[in-house]
Amino acid sequence: VSKVLGVLKDTKRTEAVAAEGDRYGIVAVRDLLGVNQPERTKVESIWNQVGYVTPSTSVLETTDLILGNGVSAVRLVDGSEVRLVSQQDILDALMDVGDLKKTSAKSIMTSPVLTMEEDSPIAQIRRTMMDKNYSFIPVTEDGKLAGMVTAEEIVNTFVTTASKTTRGDRSGQKVTRFPGQANAIMNRQPLTVPTTASAMDVIKGMVSRG
Numbered sequence: 001v002s003k004v005l006g007v008l009k010d011t012k013r014t015e016a017v018a019a020e021g022d023r024y025g026i027v028a029v030r031d032l033l034g035v036n037q038p039e040r041t042k043v044e045s046i047w048n049q050v051g052y053v054t055p056s057t058s059v060l061e062t063t064d065l066i067l068g069n070g071v072s073a074v075r076l077v078d079g080s081e082v083r084l085v086s087q088q089d090i091l092d093a094l095m096d097v098g099d100l101k102k103t104s105a106k107s108i109m110t111s112p113v114l115t116m117e118e119d120s121p122i123a124q125i126r127r128t129m130m131d132k133n134y135s136f137i138p139v140t141e142d143g144k145l146a147g148m149v150t151a152e153e154i155v156n157t158f159v160t161t162a163s164k165t166t167r168g169d170r171s172g173q174k175v176t177r178f179p180g181q182a183n184a185i186m187n188r189q190p191l192t193v194p195t196t197a198s199a200m201d202v203i204k205g206m207v208s209r210g
Contacts, residue, residue: 001027001046002038005160012210014135014152015073017084018043024082025049028072030135030151032159033126052077053085059093066090070133088210094203103199115140116149116182122158123178125149138190139182147186154178157185 004027007016015028025047035041052075053062062085065074073086094100114132116125118141125137129151136150158178191205 001032001035001041001043004043005032005038005155009156009160013086014088015084015086017075017082018047019082020044023049024052024075026071026073026075026084028135029155030072030129030133032155033130033151035159038159050074054078059090063090072135088207091203091207095200095207097200100200100203101198104195105193105197105199105202106195108199113138117141118146118181118183118186120182121178122149122154122180122182122185125182126154126178129154139186145190145192147183147188148190149182149186153185153187 004016004018008014008029015026018025018027020043023044025044026049027043027047031046031048032038035046048069048071050069050071051065053065054076055078057076062074066072066085066087073084076083076085114128114134115138116128118139120139128134128137134151136148138145139147139149191209193202193205
């Protein structure tokens with residue numbers, strides 16, 4: 001897993017294709033939230049095997065595969081070459097779909113949204129992400145959006161730097177040391193759009209943020 005952590009950090013991606021012999025899997029940043037010993041954890045213990053797509057697979061079919069399996073990417077197999085199609089790649093493709101300018105962001109948004117307070121423990125946020133398979137959680141202060149905590153930030157802050165055995169907070173284990181509160185690692189300028197924005201406005205904002 002330590003090698004995967006290095007690749008993700010170097011490429012600034014949030015998912016990667018991992019291989020073990022003739023087996024392949026997808027590892028996303030949020031899959032690394034439960035890793036306490038990166039150098040000792042085998043990648044196949046955390047990867048997701050959800051099939052693959054080919055160059056002839058449509059964007060819609062690829063999206064269905066990703067959403068249907070609760071993952072952020074799938075393998076693209078082209079002969080002997082194995083690549084990756086991620087949610088970010090799909091967003092890039094949707095930039096060419098003009099009809100999305102006619103779709104309101106409000107009509108497709110998720111509501112209500114799970115949030116945490118600014119003083120929520122990072123360990124609690126991590127646990128919630130793992131339980132609900134979330135990659136990010138909005139942070140509020142006095143009922144207003146104050147920032148966003150991402151799985152990527154938690155992994156980069158705590159898991160990537162782990163150089164010795166740490167203790168996890170999963171059932172049957174001792175409590176992990178993920179010190180601090182949400183306000184210590186949250187992004188204080190998350191992407192926001194007005195309720196009058198179109199789906200295309202949201203996509204453009206997400207693409208520009210990477």
